[in-house]
Amino acid sequence: MVNRDINFSLWLDFIERDYLKNEFKKLLDKEIVNGATSNPAIFASAITKSPAYKEQLDSLQGKTGKEKYEALAIEDIKTVAKLLRPLYDDNNDGFISIEVDPFLCNDTNGTYEEGKRLFQAISEPNVMVKVPATQAGYEAMTKLMAEGISVNATLIFSQKQATQCMKAMRRGVQQCEESGSGRVEGVISVFVSRFDRALDTELEACGIDPAKTGIYNAAKIYNMIESNEMPNVRALFASTGVKGDALPANYYIAGLMASHSINTAPLATIESHLKSDDRGEVLPIEDSILNGYFTNLEDNGFNMDEICKGLLDDGLSAFEDAFREMLDSLED
Numbered sequence: 001m002v003n004r005d006i007n008f009s010l011w012l013d014f015i016e017r018d019y020l021k022n023e024f025k026k027l028l029d030k031e032i033v034n035g036a037t038s039n040p041a042i043f044a045s046a047i048t049k050s051p052a053y054k055e056q057l058d059s060l061q062g063k064t065g066k067e068k069y070e071a072l073a074i075e076d077i078k079t080v081a082k083l084l085r086p087l088y089d090d091n092n093d094g095f096i097s098i099e100v101d102p103f104l105c106n107d108t109n110g111t112y113e114e115g116k117r118l119f120q121a122i123s124e125p126n127v128m129v130k131v132p133a134t135q136a137g138y139e140a141m142t143k144l145m146a147e148g149i150s151v152n153a154t155l156i157f158s159q160k161q162a163t164q165c166m167k168a169m170r171r172g173v174q175q176c177e178e179s180g181s182g183r184v185e186g187v188i189s190v191f192v193s194r195f196d197r198a199l200d201t202e203l204e205a206c207g208i209d210p211a212k213t214g215i216y217n218a219a220k221i222y223n224m225i226e227s228n229e230m231p232n233v234r235a236l237f238a239s240t241g242v243k244g245d246a247l248p249a250n251y252y253i254a255g256l257m258a259s260h261s262i263n264t265a266p267l268a269t270i271e272s273h274l275k276s277d278d279r280g281e282v283l284p285i286e287d288s289i290l291n292g293y294f295t296n297l298e299d300n301g302f303n304m305d306e307i308c309k310g311l312l313d314d315g316l317s318a319f320e321d322a323f324r325e326m327l328d329s330l331e332d
Contacts, residue, residue, distance in 0.1 A: 001273075003257075006257075006258075006281055007259050007260050008258065008262075008263075009034050009263070010253070010273075011033055011034070011037055011095075011236075011264040011265075012024070012027060012264070012270065013036070013038075013042070013238070013240075014267050015042050015043060015046050015076055015077075015080070016046040017046070017075075017076055018050065018052040020076060021079070025083055028084070028087070032270065032274065034087050034092050034094060035087075036095075037096070037097045037130075037238070037264045038073075038077070038096070038097060038099065039099050041319060043069070043073055044323065045322075047330070056071065056075065057330070064331070065327035065329075069326060069327060069330060074122055077096055077098045077124075078122050078123075078124060080096040081127055084096055088125065093262070094126045095127070095187075097127070097129070097152040098118055098122070099132075100129065100130065101114055101323065102316065102319040105137065106135075108140050109140075111140035112139075112140040112144060115144050125183070127150070128187065129144055129149055129150070129152070130151075131144070131154065132316060133161040133188075138164050138165065138167070141169060142168045142175070145168075145184050146176050148184050150183075151172070151187075152187050153165040153168075153186065153187070153189060154189045155312055155316065155319075156221070157191055157308040157309075158305070158309075159221050160305075161312070162190065162221045162224060162225065163224065166188065166225060166230070169186040169188075169230070172184070173186070187233070187234050187235070187236040188221070190217070190221050190238065192214040192237055192252050193239045193240060193241065193243070194239050194311050194315070195217055195307070196210065196213055196214045197243060198307070200213075202302075203302075206301075208297070211246075211247055211251070212293065214239075216285070216290050218235070218256055219285045219290055222235045222256075222258060222261060223285075223287060235258070235260075236261070236264060237252065237256045237262070237264070239252075240252035240263055240264065240266075241266045248272070248276070249269055249272035249273075250272045250273035250278060253265055253270075253273045254273070254278030255282060257283065261283070
């Protein structure tokens with residue numbers, strides 16, 4: 001759960017209208033979470049599977065699939081933002097994120113314009129616009145933050161991506177401060193578990209312990225972010241759900257407990273973590289240990305640059321596929 005003593009935040013990686021209206025506030029009241037995140041795949045699952053959206057969808061007949069999606073998403077995000085607003089006003093996070101259309105990932109101006117439009121439509125200050133960490137995305141991050149719009153940089157697998165995000169956010173924060181645009185924050189969302197799901201079988205065949213790459217890669221990026229000493233930019237550890245029973249369900253929360261950081265996790269992962277005693281700080285890990293681990297991977301034929309690029313491409317494609325399928329399902 002949230003640990004304000006070390007400035008560790010836990011956010012819920014889940015959106016569904018009935019849950020938001022009934023159960024989500026309990027998590028806030030018990031100080032289990034202090035923020036939330038969404039992405040195209042999460043919204044696609046909620047909108048296409050939950051009956052909670054039927055009434056509003058019936059009122060949107062004649063609209064395009066994207067117009068319907070945005071109407072539904074804006075209402076949900078506004079609902080969460082209002083529930084989280086007391087935390088935001090108390091400087092205890094209170095953020096909810098909404099992602100721009102994933103098909104804009106290579107369009108700087110398109111990303112910026114859509115992010116700004118969504119932020120204004122929701123009209124709550126504690127909304128973060130989620131922007132994929134692509135070359136076009138970095139410039140969009142700067143432009144959004146310069147106008148006082150907080151940003152969640154997403155789909156980060158490599159330290160190179162994280163460094164570019166940090167530079168973009170630093171420029172945006174500086175421009176925001178110079179213009180007096182108000183409070184702005186950024187998070188750099190490092191995806192974790194996908195490394196282990198992709199590599200563990202091959203690593204074990206080489207005699208290398210499994211289920212370490214994701215945490216060590218995230219720990220390395222965390223060290224870089226902290227070395228930049230930007231209080232309003234933090235590491236956020238994402239993709240922290242566990243598949244199967246080989247690892248404890250809260251493995252990627254317990255293994256990444258760190259000051260000045262956030263972990264966003266599915267509901268089942270958070271519930272598992274609440275039952276455990278794994279609450280102690282485990283980061284930072286010394287760079288010498290992390291560098292030694294990745295040198296060993298390289299010596300065994302694992303090219304981390306290629307692995308990170310492949311995971312990014314897969315992540316972008318997965319979000320595009322989920323978004324396209326959802327839009328198709330919403331078309332009259």
